[in-house]
Amino acid sequence: MSANAHAADLDALLAGLNEPQREAVVHGDGPLLILAGAGSGKTRVLTHRIAYLVGTGQARPDEILAITFTNKAAQEMRERVELLVGRRTRAMWVMTFHAACARILRADAHRLGYTRQFTIYDQADARRLVKRAIDELDVDPKRFTPGAIHHEISDAKNKLRDAEAYAQMVGSFFEQTVADVYKLYEAELHRMNAMDFDDLLVRTVNVLELFPEVRRRYAEAFRHVLVDEYQDTNHVQYRLLQLLTGGGADGRLADYGHRNLVVVGDDSQSIYGFRGADIRNILDFEDSYPDATVVKLEQNYRSTQTVLDAANAVIRNNRGQREKELWTDLGVGDPIKVRELDDEHAEARYVAGEIERLVDEGVSRSEIAVFYRTNAQSRVLEDTLVRAQIGYQVIGGTKFYERAEIKDAIAYLTMLVNPQDVVSFTRIANSPRRGIGQTSLSRVISWANTAGITIWDAALDPDSVPGLGTAARKAFHRFMGAMRILGERAAANPPVGELLREVLAESGYLEALEAERTIEAQGRIENLEELVNVAAEYDLSAENSDEGPSLAGFLQQIALVADADGRRDDEGLVTLMTLHNAKGLEYPIVFMIGLEEGVFPHQRAIEEGGLEEERRLAYVGITRAQRDLYLTYARARAVFGARSYAARSRFVDEVPMGLTDRSEQPAHGVGSVRARATTWGSPSPNLSPLGSGPIPGGGWDASGGSAGGGTELRLGDDVFHAAFGDGVVTGVEAGGIVVIRFSRDGSERKLVADLAPIEKR
């Protein structure tokens, strides 16, 4: 390629970028934080920067490590980089945190006592193992659920606290219990040559910290590290990035350190705190990297100004956010439609009716998305859409790889490479039913433990297992006979697709399903066929990779993939999903439903001080809308079978009236914040047969505004309370009620403005 062509390429890379985008792309060495608002073109910036680094010769392709959180994002980034630099992309590491760690560990985990065939346990496997530890320790499972304990362990791991460190700082009975379980759980995992998702990160950090030569190798290999969705990183990931960019075990910069770390994120879209993400990583980036360059991307290329104003207004109610104001030159757009409905059925009918109207106007169903807070909310909506014959797809829910039959098949394959994997063994021993019950299984497992042999070897020789009945012994002989044949086959390294076929046949799994003769079983068989296809595809694609196809490689790959059935864009289907699943997506028309206190924000978030994260979730939802945004809520809703009533979500009220089709409040502080018939703007008479009929009847609303006089508190006001101290107004509700969050303990309280001992500061 000539020098001219190069220059032309570089020009093309920068063309069409706005000023801050360009600054981020051409940034030289050293840490860079890109604060990228929703829809501000961050992927464009990342991909163009990678291309620019390669194009200018600042980096070779194999010196680039680009990290994302999802496989989908990684794939998209890889594709887009490939469009810019072509085949050279292949040498780059463009993958998820977990995939990158798994790759490092396959090469170096032996230093920690694992084989390269280690098993990766997903959440469910991990929880099962936690449960076994709980049973083992005779912990009362009533008081402490496996889920809660696992969550706590996961939390500790995310903070790089190992079992020992955790035990050092227990302060309650619960924590003592967790400490005990944690210790046993870790021992078991290691003994089984297995890692959970958290381990992939933690063990990588361990390897890098313990072995300077490994640390140096990777830090020298990756001269440029780029991270997407940085606001969702946790502490392990923070540490990992430090080590990969040349931080030493002591935290100081090594001589080979380069600190070429580019992170992209938006603190306003941090919605995974409940999973250990630490928003401080992005908020305090400059504390960790004082010489960091910071670039803000605030121009939005996705939404109307009305939508952006709404998002800006809502997020402004959070404290401690990075200052940021989204803007666009796409125009003002239409007002946000706010609708109050009688109950969730009326809400669903309204959404369905509106969709029909839009489709009549020429909108494609695939341009429409409906977001809700919890999965349970999709049910009513689905019923209604089915009746209205509106095609839809639900994103999320049970994932392909979480289906029982798929996990069973994978467990069979896993046993063939990791004979120590008791969790997988437990899963398949009696699936299909072959007369191996809980008791016999436990006997074999504990025999393996006492004899110090693998579970595979213990089962292979059931006659040596003490206390095992004749029938059980026979069952194990038959089962392991099949496994042995499969093991020999696997040793010959056949195509994974073929091996899987044999597993399904030899194990009797397929036969058992066929014998069921139910529609459900038929569906499972089809899923298994799909898995065989996935394996065959792997065989093909791994053919020309550096390692070549292998069973272990296949297992590792699919362990890190969430679902095989991704969403389809061009099918003319309305898309339904939780707000969490909506991040990173965009739709011309967006419905956010169930905007009620207790639903969204979720009750538990209200109780446990998680309001800011809920608000960020609202921000994410709003900023998905390109053109039209609907906010709906129901006066009543069935919760756990019982009918319950809730106030409209504070998030609705945080959207300025003027941006919505509600009319202005009659007078400041007088009358109701709550809607009444007259407050609904633009009458929409064009409701379809499925519509809810004329929108809300008035009259039910009895609340009055703050009863005149008194202190006028507004959102964001700093206040002082005689008993609770300093706080900030985070909500203003009907009836003169204000929501105040107190800085002393972070608690959020609802107070009557006129009665509570509050003064404005």
Place this chain on the structure above:
DNA sequence: CAGATCATCGTTTTT
């Protein structure tokens, strides 16, 4: 050991 009935308990979940 397996199916069946009973009881419990309800977020979100990139990997």
Place this chain on the structure above:
DNA sequence: CGATGATCTG
């Protein structure tokens, strides 16, 4: 209300 798990009985 409905899904999921624990305990009971054949």
